[in-house]
Amino acid sequence: MKHPFDLDDFESFLSEQSEKLRMYPEDKVWRNIQQSLHGKDRWPALTFAAFLTGAFITVLLFLTHPAKELLNPNTSFATNRLPDVISPDVKLLNPISIVDKLPYAVDAIQSDAFHTSASASKKIADIVLVKTLATNYENVSFQEDAPVGLETGVEVLDDFQVMESSPALAKIIPIFPASLTRSEFQKIPDEDASAPSTAYMEVPVLTNSLAPLPASQEKGVSSTTVPARQLLSIQEPEKVNGRALQPKTIKPGRWALQFYATPSVSYRHLIDDKRKVLDQGSGPYALFITQEVNAFVRQKPKLGLEAGAAVLYSLSDNFRIKTGLQLNYRQFGISAYNTITEPARIDLDNGYGIRSMVQLTNISNQSGYREVELNNHFLQLALPIGFDLKIAEAKKVAFFVAASGQLTYQLKSNSYLISADFKNFIKNTDLDRKVNFNTAVEAFVTFKTGDIMWQAGPQIRYQLLPGSKSSYPIREHLMDYGMKVGITKTLK
Amino acid sequence: MNDAIIIEGCLSNSPVAQRELYSRYSPKMLSVCFRFASSREDAEDMLQEGFIKVFTQMQSFQNKGAFEGWIRKIIVHTCINVLKRNKKFNQSVDLEEADFATVREAIPSIMQAKQVVECIRLLPIGYRTVLNLFAIEGFSHREISELMGIEESTSRSQYTRAKSMLEHILISRKIIDKKEPKTNLIAAM
Numbered sequence: 001m002k003h004p005f006d007l008d009d010f011e012s013f014l015s016e017q018s019e020k021l022r023m024y025p026e027d028k029v030w031r032n033i034q035q036s037l038h039g040k041d042r043w044p045a046l047t048f049a050a051f052l053t054g055a056f057i058t059v060l061l062f063l064t065h066p067a068k069e070l071l072n073p074n075t076s077f078a079t080n081r082l083p084d085v086i087s088p089d090v091k092l093l094n095p096i097s098i099v100d101k102l103p104y105a106v107d108a109i110q111s112d113a114f115h116t117s118a119s120a121s122k123k124i125a126d127i128v129l130v131k132t133l134a135t136n137y138e139n140v141s142f143q144e145d146a147p148v149g150l151e152t153g154v155e156v157l158d159d160f161q162v163m164e165s166s167p168a169l170a171k172i173i174p175i176f177p178a179s180l181t182r183s184e185f186q187k188i189p190d191e192d193a194s195a196p197s198t199a200y201m202e203v204p205v206l207t208n209s210l211a212p213l214p215a216s217q218e219k220g221v222s223s224t225t226v227p228a229r230q231l232l233s234i235q236e237p238e239k240v241n242g243r244a245l246q247p248k249t250i251k252p253g254r255w256a257l258q259f260y261a262t263p264s265v266s267y268r269h270l271i272d273d274k275r276k277v278l279d280q281g282s283g284p285y286a287l288f289i290t291q292e293v294n295a296f297v298r299q300k301p302k303l304g305l306e307a308g309a310a311v312l313y314s315l316s317d318n319f320r321i322k323t324g325l326q327l328n329y330r331q332f333g334i335s336a337y338n339t340i341t342e343p344a345r346i347d348l349d350n351g352y353g354i355r356s357m358v359q360l361t362n363i364s365n366q367s368g369y370r371e372v373e374l375n376n377h378f379l380q381l382a383l384p385i386g387f388d389l390k391i392a393e394a395k396k397v398a399f400f401v402a403a404s405g406q407l408t409y410q411l412k413s414n415s416y417l418i419s420a421d422f423k424n425f426i427k428n429t430d431l432d433r434k435v436n437f438n439t440a441v442e443a444f445v446t447f448k449t450g451d452i453m454w455q456a457g458p459q460i461r462y463q464l465l466p467g468s469k470s471s472y473p474i475r476e477h478l479m480d481y482g483m484k485v486g487i488t489k490t491l492k
Numbered sequence: 493m494n495d496a497i498i499i500e501g502c503l504s505n506s507p508v509a510q511r512e513l514y515s516r517y518s519p520k521m522l523s524v525c526f527r528f529a530s531s532r533e534d535a536e537d538m539l540q541e542g543f544i545k546v547f548t549q550m551q552s553f554q555n556k557g558a559f560e561g562w563i564r565k566i567i568v569h570t571c572i573n574v575l576k577r578n579k580k581f582n583q584s585v586d587l588e589e590a591d592f593a594t595v596r597e598a599i600p601s602i603m604q605a606k607q608v609v610e611c612i613r614l615l616p617i618g619y620r621t622v623l624n625l626f627a628i629e630g631f632s633h634r635e636i637s638e639l640m641g642i643e644e645s646t647s648r649s650q651y652t653r654a655k656s657m658l659e660h661i662l663i664s665r666k667i668i669d670k671k672e673p674k675t676n677l678i679a680a681m
Contacts, residue, residue: 010627010655011626011627014627015627015628017608017609018523018527018605018609019520020605021523021609022519023519023526023535024522025518025519025522029518029536033547036544037547038505038507
């Protein structure tokens with residue numbers, strides 16, 4: 001180059017050369033400027049997630065460490081052997097926990113906290129006690145028809161409403177298998193607080209353990225009614241007549257296997273904060289302006305499917321964690337036109353400047369001789385990890401909420417990218433992101449039959465990372481709305 | 493979106509307008525900062541600080557002159573302030589220790605503009621700053637002396653040395669041809 005170092009030429013030369021240079025700053029520069037001008041971005045999602053996490057931990061702690069005042073394990077009372085009239089076939093289930101809880105429960109029911117008449121409280125206590133014992137002793141039945149002393153047809157509606165809404169009763173009721181119903185309450189006489197307990201249990205008895213039985217009588221087949229409180233005196237299993245009582249504990253299986261499928265519809269949202277359009281008037285260097293990309297692309301949601309299997313582990317009655325494997329198939333359509341083959345440019349920003357990639361295409365976003373729908377579809381292998389939380393339960397039906405995160409690997413895809421000037425679509429060959437991460441939230445209702453649980457409910461799934469590599473300036477995020485159905489079997 | 497709309501948006505503290513302004517002018521302004529800074533990271537720091545001043549002082553732009561020139565002036569002043577704050581000028585105050593810059597790294601074979609800028613950046617920081625301000629940004633030596641806190645004569649002498657040094661570098665890298673000596677016809681005769 002000619003030496004420019006005459007006085008006027010030198011400054012002109014340096015200015016001219018310097019003005020040609022363009023450099024592109026890192027994203028963090030703009031973020032820092034934004035933060036300085038507008039303060040830190042508020043992340044409501046983080047606040048919400050923190051609140052959910054805190055609520056979840058609180059619920060989990062409550063479920064695994066319930067209130068102590070009603071469940072004092074240190075209570076002890078006189079240990080008696082089974083009354084002679086009661087057969088060793090009467091087996092006490094969970095002897096320590098149930099028997100420890102009952103006295104306190106009964107006392108609480110009889111206390112003034114319930115704001116009922118003394119007699120009503122006493123009778124309620126008896127009925128609740130009897131029903132509990134009936135479900136926790138094998139071979140014992142609840143005698144619904146009360147013997148002499150309990151009358152029917154008495155209306156005590158006001159007290160029952162009080163009882164129903166009593167917070168103290170609400171604490172106690174869950175530890176009993178059966179709730180006190182209105183019809184049972186109505187059997188309670190209104191007065192006579194001094195009347196002795198008249199709640200009875202019907203239990204099998206040994207007619208005569210030593211004497212031979214008449215041929216017509218089977219040993220142990222006869223029954224009698226005994227006061228329910230007599231069974232309360234049992235603290236630990238005892239040997240009666242040489243035979244040991246075997247407390248039976250029932251442990252539900254913690255592991256479960258689940259199969260599920262989620263038909264869903266995929267929507268695509270495009271985000272572009274570095275959109276550039278070439279201005280022909282400024283030579284080889286582009287004048288940059290921004291455009292809103294979603295206004296230029298016509299997208300159509302399509303049906304996809306997520307299906308897989310999972311293993312669940314119950315940490316408590318209401319909470320379980322899960323993981324497994326699944327396949328995701330997602331698709332959406334883009335409306336476009338076929339046109340004559342023409343070059344289309346995509347600008348890629350690798351952080352050191354813009355690199356343009358030109359490719360021939362016959363797909364136009366604007367006009368053409370024929371309308372066409374571009375089908376974008378993706379097949380992914382996913383590893384979900386999540387949890388289910390039981391919110392409510394009534395007999396065989398329960399309501400759950402669940403959340404999970406999925407690490408995905410793209411096995412196969414067919415997608416199209418929009419060109420830098422929004423005029424054309426180019427087949428995407430190597431800009432797809434192979435590894436991605438999805439999050440999902442769902443709610444479902446379950447119905448239990450034996451050890452099989454059927455479930456159905458809505459699910460929302462969101463793809464966190466853009467579908468294309470970071471050098472492509474338009475970020476694409478997929479969101480799926482679906483209905484998940486599944487079947488879970490508890491493993492013993 | 494033209495400059496007037498951007499200015500109006502920035503005065504309203506609109507993030508969209510601010511982003512548009514930043515996208516439009518940051519590539520050129522970063523190259524300005526790059527000529528003053530020791531590294532790309534320093535250049536980005538200068539750019540960040542400069543644009544914050546641009547946005548916070550937007551109301552002082554009174555539509556007198558080009559908007560880009562106004563932004564550039566703020567950026568240049570920010571660069572000088574950063575260099576002064578980091579005491580970078582102390583490195584080049586002693587002229588006797590200044591020497592011709594040696595080649596520390598190979599300049600990648602790219603456009604000539606970037607080569608020239610890279611050669612400018614090879615100069616000691618004091619020389620480089622005076623050269624940038626006088627030859628490219630159009631400051632007078634008096635303004636440079638006020639800006640950098642040096643004597644006007646120092647500014648002139650530093651510029652002369654910077655120019656000589658830059659010439660040597662550009663010739664050694666074959667970016668420009670060696671200067672042909674002017675023949676004195678009368679002496680030759």
